[in-house]
Amino acid sequence: MSDIDKHDEWLPIQIAPDDCDLELGRPHKTGILPLTFPCRRRAGVWFNVWAGEAVLISPSHWRIWRSGV
Template identity: 75%
Template sequence: MSELDTNGRWRPIQIAPDECELELGRRRKTGILPWSFPCRRRSGVWFNAWADEAVLISPSHWRIWRFRRETRTHIYKDGANRSERTAPIPAPGFRAGLTIDFR
């Protein structure tokens, strides 16, 4: 386990490390809302790691970025549960030439 491993728990942004890909989030009434792209801090400024553009929203929490497939479960009118796999939504400015293998 790495020194930075947070076991999926959110940590306060004040203790976030520099120069590594992190999942950032912002506190909302319902909890921490995660951003859908990894970020990296350089010289005190947060950057979208995929687009290498500065992020203008201030995060409140962080955890280690782990690429993952998201699973959404839907409950249909017939009472059946069905799951579907979805990819994270790319951030504005995402470079369309980047290919991601979801296998």
């Protein structure tokens, strides 16, 4: 598996790192539905990096945010 493939893999939200840009996802009938903006967790709360607002969904998965992809 290449490094690019590893970045595309969804990981469980329970092991998400704090204070770095992540792509969050939630279950959908077709698989994991990604949010369209980067998020960061601070003090246990997920925030939309671009808007500076709390994310009001409970994500189930994460992967590294890759801007421009």
